[in-house]
Amino acid sequence: MIRGLLAFAISSLVACxxxxxxxxxxxxxxxxxxxxxxxxxxxxxxxxEEAQAxxxxxxxxxxSEGSDLVIEWRSANGDYGKxxxxxxxxxxxxxxxxxxxxxxxxxxxxxxxxxxxxxxTSTADPVGSGLVAxxxxxxxxxxxxxxxxxxxxxxRLQLLKDIVPRLARVAVLxxxxxxxxxxxxxxxxxxxxxxxxxxxxxxxxxxxQFGPAFSAFSRAHxxxxxxxxxxxxxxxxxxxxxxxxxxxxxxxxxxxxxxDKGGLMSYGxxxxxxxxxxxxxxxKILKGAKAADxxxxxxxxxxxxxxxxxxxALGITIPEAILxxxx
Numbered sequence: 212m213i214r215g216l217l218a219f220a221i222s223s224l225v226a227c228x229x230x231x232x233x234x235x236x237x238x239x240x241x242x243x244x245x246x247x248x249x250x251x252x253x254x255x256x257x258x259x260e261e262a263q264a265x266x267x268x269x270x271x272x273x274x275s276e277g278s279d280l281v282i283e284w285r286s287a288n289g290d291y292g293k294x295x296x297x298x299x300x301x302x303x304x305x306x307x308x309x310x311x312x313x314x315x316x317x318x319x320x321x322x323x324x325x326x327x328x329x330x331x332t333s334t335a336d337p338v339g340s341g342l343v344a345x346x347x348x349x350x351x352x353x354x355x356x357x358x359x360x361x362x363x364x365x366x367r368l369q370l371l372k373d374i375v376p377r378l379a380r381v382a383v384l385x386x387x388x389x390x391x392x393x394x395x396x397x398x399x400x401x402x403x404x405x406x407x408x409x410x411x412x413x414x415x416x417x418x419x420q421f422g423p424a425f426s427a428f429s430r431a432h433x434x435x436x437x438x439x440x441x442x443x444x445x446x447x448x449x450x451x452x453x454x455x456x457x458x459x460x461x462x463x464x465x466x467x468x469x470x471d472k473g474g475l476m477s478y479g480x481x482x483x484x485x486x487x488x489x490x491x492x493x494x495k496i497l498k499g500a501k502a503a504d505x506x507x508x509x510x511x512x513x514x515x516x517x518x519x520x521x522x523x524a525l526g527i528t529i530p531e532a533i534l535x536x537x538x
Contacts, residue, residue, distance in 0.1 A: 246274070246497050249283040249301035251320070253294065253313040254442035257284040261486040265310070265332075268490030289446030291315050291388055298323045308496050310355075310489055313442055314340050314390045321353060328502040330492045331355030332485055335391035337507055346507040354505040355492055358480045363513075364398035367463045367478050370515075371435045372406050374476070374527055375461055382433035382460070383412040384424055384451075386441040395439045418447040425454045433460060440465035440479065448472060461525055467538075470516040475525065481512035514538045 248269070255262055266282060274280040283306055287293040298319045301309055308328045311320050314336070320329045321342060329352055334342065336359050343349035346357070372378050383399060385392035396412055403410050411431035413424045428436065436455055438444060444451055445466065452473045455462050464470065465479035492505060517537045522529050 244279050245281060246279060247281045247283060247304065247306040248308055248310065248493055248497075249304065249306035250285065250310045251294070251297050251301060251312065251316050252284070252286040253291075253316050254287075254289050254445040255312065256286050256288075261482045264483040265486040265490050268487045269493060272490065272494040274494075287316075287442075289443045291443070294319045295323070302327060308493050310493060314342075315388075315442075317342055317353065318390075321351075325352055327352065328496045329353045329355070330489050330496070330502070331357070331507070332489045333358045333480075333482065335359045336394050339394065340390050343507065346509075348503070349505070349507055350503045352502050354502040354507055356485050356488055356508050356510075358485065358510055359394070362398075363479065364395045365402040367437060367465070368399060368402050368406060368408065370476065370478055370533065371437065371461065371463050372408065373533060374522075374529055375435055378434050379407060380409050380411065380432055380434050381437055382428035382431060382435070383410050383437045383439065384428075384444075385412065385414060385439040386416060386443055387414045388416055388443075389439075389441050392439050392441065399437065415444075417443070418450050421447070421450055421454050425458055428458065428460070436460040436462035438462060438464045438469070459525060461522075461527055467514050467516045470518045473518065473521055475518055475521045475527070477514070477516045479513060480510040481514050484512045485510065 252262060269280065276282065283301060283304055285297040285301060287297055294316050298316065302323045306327065308330060309320050310330045310332060311317050312332050314334045317329065317331045317334045318340065331337065331353065332355060334357050337343045337357050338345060342353055343351065371381060383396065385396060399410055411428060411433055413427045415421055415424045438451065448469060452469065456473065461475050464474050464477040467477045470477040488508065495505060496502060515537045517529055517533065519529065
């Protein structure tokens with residue numbers, strides 16, 4: 212009997228050890244399957260519509276946060292100086308892929324790592340800024356989406372001319388710290404003569420420089436304003452709109468948030484769609500695809516938004532053709 216009890220005890224111990232081993236193996240497999248995605252936002256917050264569009268698209272691809280996916284959010288709040296440190300933090304966290312917003316963040320990520328895949332969400336000119344060799348075959352560890360659409364700046368300038376037919380002098384506000392500003396300025400200068408428009412380009416690196424910039428526009432007798440997209444401008448959107456309103460300048464912006472909150476008009480990329488599509492790149496990379504083999508795509512959706520209340524306040528009648536195009 213004693214021998215039988217001993218045999219039973221040994222058998223039970225072996226079974227328990229086996230269960231513990233299986234449990235440890237399962238835990239190890241679950242830990243190994245947990246994928247970490249780092250997201251560096253320059254102008255937006257993790258709660259923004261665009262960031263949440265990215266998150267929903269990943270979950271829609273079958274991932275479950277906390278179970279097999281962790282999203283590491285970082286936001287620079289429009290401060291370019293914070294970008295290198297935030298990128299380094301994500302790299303040190305050993306994420307499986309880094310998602311970046313803006314050309315500046317893409318360049319910082321490229322300098323920080325040559326092994327972790329990088330997915331761009333809103334880089335203006337990936338080839339011109341030296342990030343990739345070409346759009347079809349990016350090579351290296353960078354892929355994603357470019358917001359550089361052909362003639363986009365020219366189309367915005369044409370829209371200003373359409374609503375102000377006698378327009379001859381346009382003020383341009385840009386941040387010289389952004390590579391995108393240089394690209395857009397070149398396009399505007401190429402387009403302006405064909406519309407009989409003279410440009411007054413003024414720079415602003417900080418919100419404290421907005422006042423002097425608008426004073427310069429006044430001295431130049433500007434009749435309208437073109438605001439080049441920039442993360443710092445997005446963060447201080449309310450200040451720009453206030454200065455524009457006081458100057459009574461009809462203005463066009465690249466992002467709909469400006470028109471939604473009082474700007475006259477915006478025309479540009481649908482960034483919710485861009486971030487949603489970026490999640491598709493992340494999904495492919497997590498499933499084994501190489502960033503080098505994934506072609507860089509350009510925008511497919513654009514939004515034209517007109518604020519009729521602002522138009523009325525400025526005494527501007529928006530042409531029917533533009534109203535029919537507006538989203």
